Amino acid sequence: MIATTLTKNKLQVSLSREVPDQFLSGVSLSKAKTDEDLAREAADGDVDAFEEIVRRRREGLVRFLTSFTESTVDAEDLVQETFLRVYRNLSRYDPRKPFLTWLYVIARRLAINFKRNRSRRGESPLPEGETELHENECATPSDSGSLWSSASKLLSPDAFRALRLHYGENMPVKEIAEVLGKTTTGTKVLLFRARRSLADQIDPQTYEPIHP
Secondary structure (H helix, E strand, O other), X not given: OEEEEEEOOEEEEEXXXXXXXXXXXXXXXXXXXXXXXXXXXXXXXXXXXXXXXXXXXXXXXHHHHHHHHOOHHHHHHHHHHHHXXXXXXXXXXXXXXXXXXXXXXXXXXXXXXXXXHHHHHOOOOOOOOOOOOOOOHHHOHHXXXXXXXXXXXXXXXXXXXXXXXXHHOOOOHHHHHHHHOOOHHHHHHHHHHHHHHHHHXXXXXXXXXXXX
């Protein structure tokens, strides 16, 4: 959920934490299994449990990885590789620790390797057959016309990732820092500046960037 109010001629942005749609499909939040529960069951051979993890976390991963690849096609490929890597290493996962952090750390490492290899090959971010990148692609189609879409245009990639992980995935600052490879203090500063930047640069009526 995203709320905005106009105070003293300045946009005050309030990003309330989102409840994933999959938890609202007739399932009580109090009864829904946690990612950690599902990971433990998947490690014991429950394929349905792993499929539920994929269903819950796929969209968020696509959004996150597109901010690295600049292409949803490549991001989709990396999502598949991420889940494959996770599945193969479930026996190494410690269910006492947040599964989401572990998942995103794996995804980020794969994304960094992807970018490094692409740079060595001198390839364009655009895959063959794709002639144009939409400027808000890292926000994914479901975010079109929203504050998140504008945020993807106005913020640095790391700032957008941090903001999205915090409010879109309910991830605490300490865990975001681990995912992004930053200090906790640095992540707090990143989030503060990102919120302030959006408040200064977004029209409160349209959520679109304010052009001077």
